[in-house]
Amino acid sequence: MKFTIESNELQKVLIKISGVVPSKSTLPILENILFTLNENKLTLVATDMEISMSASLDVRGSENGSIAVPAKRVMDTLRALPDAQIVFNADTGNNKIKMITENGEYNLIGESSQDYPAIPEFKSSNELLIESSVIESIISKTVFSVSTDELRPAMTGLLLQFKEKEMRAVATDGHRLVRIIYTNLPQIKDQKDIIIPSKALNLISKAIESGSNTVSFSSTHIKFSFKNLTLTSRLIEESYPNYESVIPLENDKKLLADRNILLSAVKRVSLYSSNTTHQIRFSMKKDDLKIMAEDIDFGGEAKEKIACSYSAENIEIGFNAIYLIDILSHIDSQEVIFNFSSSVKAAIIKPVTMKENEDVLMLVMPMRLNV
Secondary structure, X not given: OEEEEEHHHHHHHHHHHHOOOOOOOOOHHHHEEEEEEEOOEEEEEEEOOOXXXXXXXXXXXXXXXXXXXXXXXXXXXXXXXXXXXXXXXXXXXXXXXXEEOOOOEEEEEOEEHHHOOOOOOXXXXXXXXXXXXXXXXXXXXXXXXXXXXOOOHHHHEEEEEEOOOEEEEEEEOOOEEEEEEEEOOOOOOOOEEXXXXXXXXXXXXXXXXXXXXXXXXXXXXXXXXXXXXXEEEEOOOOOOOOHHHHOXXXXXXXXXXXXXXXXXXXXXXXXXXXXXOOEEEEEEEOOEEEEEEEEOOOOEEEEEEEEOEEOOOOEEEEEEHHHHHHHHHOOOOOEEEEEEOOOOOOEEEEEOOOOOOEEEEEEEOOEOOOO
C-alpha cells in the first residue's frame, strides 16, 4: 500500500474521526484507524464498537491495500510535522509502515486490516434531509444539559421526537432542561422517538459540513452522512423520562432582561458563592433585580443590581450559578424572558427573539434558599 499526500490534508481528516478512537480498550485493535487505498481514494475508518466514523479523501495512490494504523502515534507525528508532502508506504505482509518526508523517515508497526471490525450496516427505516445549520443549532443548544449519570442511561443522550409536523430535541440532567421544537421540516415516514449518545453529538459538531446532510435511522442505529464523511452510532435503547410533566404551565411572573448584562452579573456574583452549592439568589421587585451570593465558610459575599422589566409581586429564588450560566450562554437572543411561579418551582427561560421555525424553551430547577 502506497500513496502520497500533504500532511495537513491528512491531519485535518484524522482530527475529525480520531475522537472516536478509545484511549484504552479491551480490544487493542480499536486503538487503530483503518487506512484503505483504492487507486486515488483513501478511506479512513475509526470505531469504538458503539460509534463508527469513516472519511474519504483524494491522494496520489500507487499501490492499493489496507492496514490498521496506530491512531495516537500517527496523529502525534502529523502534529509535530511542518506542512509537508508525505509518502505513506505500508507492507501489508509484515504490517510495517514507513512515512517519508523530504527531511525525515518515520517507521511504525500497524496491524492487519483483517482484524479490524466492520462498520455496522443497518437497514434504514427513516431518512431525513436536514441543513447543517439546524444540526449545529440542535447540538449547541442542548448537549450542555445532557446528563453524565451512567445510572440513568436514557438521560445521557439527546432525545429526538419525530411527530407529524415537527421534530423535538430534548436534553435534561434533572437540574436543567432544554426543549427545542422545529417545524417546517421534511416529513418522515414514521413518528417515533430516538435517543442519540452525547459522544456522537460532540463528534458530529466537529465534523459537520455546510449544506444539506442526510440523517437516516432504524430502531437501533442512526447515521449522519456528510459530503466526505459518515458517522454511524448505536442508539440508546431506553425509555426517556416524561419531561413534559416537569415543565410548569402556571408560571405567570415574567422578568425581561438583557442577556449579556445578566450573564456578566451572574458570573461576577457567583465568584462569591459557596464552592459546594454555587448558590446565588435572585431578589425581584418592580423593575429591579438584585443578584446576591454569600460564602458562609469563607466569609465572602457579593450583590449586584441590574435593570429589568418586572411588574409581578416580589419574589426571591435561588439557583445554582453554574446551571444558570450554562443556560444563558447558550441563548442567542439579546434579551431573555424568565417565567416564575414561586421560589420552589422551576423557572422557564426563553429567548425573546427566535429563529424561524424554531421554538426554544429552557428550564432550571431552583435551590432551597438558606434563611
